[in-house]
Every structure is written in structure tokens, then in C-alpha cells.
Amino acid sequence: MKKIIIINASPRRGGNSDTIADKLAAEIKNAEVEIFRLREKKVNPCLACNACKSKDTPFCIQKDDMSALIPSLDSCDGIVLLSPIYFGTINGPAKTLIDRLYCFFNPTKPNASIASRRGKKCAVICCCGAGPADVYSKGAGDQTKSFAVAGADEFKAYTCGGVNEPGSCKNNAKDMQAVSEIAAWLSK
Numbered sequence: 001m002k003k004i005i006i007i008n009a010s011p012r013r014g015g016n017s018d019t020i021a022d023k024l025a026a027e028i029k030n031a032e033v034e035i036f037r038l039r040e041k042k043v044n045p046c047l048a049c050n051a052c053k054s055k056d057t058p059f060c061i062q063k064d065d066m067s068a069l070i071p072s073l074d075s076c077d078g079i080v081l082l083s084p085i086y087f088g089t090i091n092g093p094a095k096t097l098i099d100r101l102y103c104f105f106n107p108t109k110p111n112a113s114i115a116s117r118r119g120k121k122c123a124v125i126c127c128c129g130a131g132p133a134d135v136y137s138k139g140a141g142d143q144t145k146s147f148a149v150a151g152a153d154e155f156k157a158y159t160c161g162g163v164n165e166p167g168s169c170k171n172n173a174k175d176m177q178a179v180s181e182i183a184a185w186l187s188k
Helices: 016-027 065-075 092-104 134-150 173-187
Strands: 002-008 031-037 078-086 120-127 152-160
Touching: 002 016, 002 065, 016 031, 016 078, 016 120, 016 173, 031 065, 065 092, 078 092, 078 134, 078 173, 092 134, 120 134, 120 173, 134 152, 152 173
Parallel strands: 002 031, 002 078, 078 120, 120 152
Antiparallel strands: none
16 A cells, blocks of 8 residues: 655644645545644754765664654655745745755765655645745745655645635635645545
């Protein structure tokens, strides 16, 4: 059975990222779905210590929740990152998590990666309260490529705009349709 990991970087309980995570978990078929809520986890910044470069399997010497997630990211079939937009880009916790993907990076390997599985799907879904979504869509799309080092080869990005109130994205049929399409894509 496939495994999909949804990383929810929002600090807000009951917010738009929670709404989207729940919808994805309910609609993704033929897969085990794990939701990793950053607000409930300890994820330290990358120390750039290069200890992770001593092996050909991704790992980190830090004793935090990201170290426990790394093997799951290596073996999964799909990754979704959910993040609110703060000052034009993903929030700090999402960026900290992406920085920790450094443990997969090795420029001497094919695709500059020591990921044991390639062919993963990755989606980045962002929510923003200000401005139209298209203003922030490029940034969400740019973040998907960060997951290539963890073995992702197929990417999708979507930004829900004008959804500042907690859970208000569920009132936008276009946003909910886009989330359903991503769930169907991950289910294939």
C-alpha cells in the first residue's frame, strides 16, 4: 500500500491548512495517510554540521521529531506540504523543515540525492489571506522543487487566496475542487 505524508506547517488549529489536511486525508484512496503537524512537533533548524554526509542513507544526528520523520519521507510515495503565506512566502516552520531535507543532498549522486526511492509525488498547497492567490502561486510552485532531493519527481502547487478566516477555504468551491484534484492525483 502506498504511503502519503501530509506536513501541516500551520500553527493555527482549525485553520485552512487543517481543513485542507482533513479533506486530503479523507479523499486520498489506496494509501496510508499520515498527517505530521509541525505545531505539535519539535523540528530544529539544520545545524549544517554535515554529520548526515557520513552515510549513504538520509539521517540526522539531531534528536527531534524531524529525525524520526526522515526515514518516512525516504520511503513514502507522496508528500504534501501545507503552509500559510507569511510576508509573501511559506512560513518559518515550513522553511525550517525544508532546510532539514539537506540530509538527502549529495551533489556527487544522481539527481544530487541519496533518497532510496525516486518517483514520489509532491504537492505544496498554500493559503493566504491577503491579495489574489496568483500573486503567491509562483512561490508555492518554487517550493515543490525542494522535495526533489527527497525523491520527488512529479509536482503540483496550489494557492488558496483571500482565506484569512480559519477554515474559510471550505467555502470556496474552486479551492475545494483543486484540493480534490490533488487528492485524486496522489491516489493514482
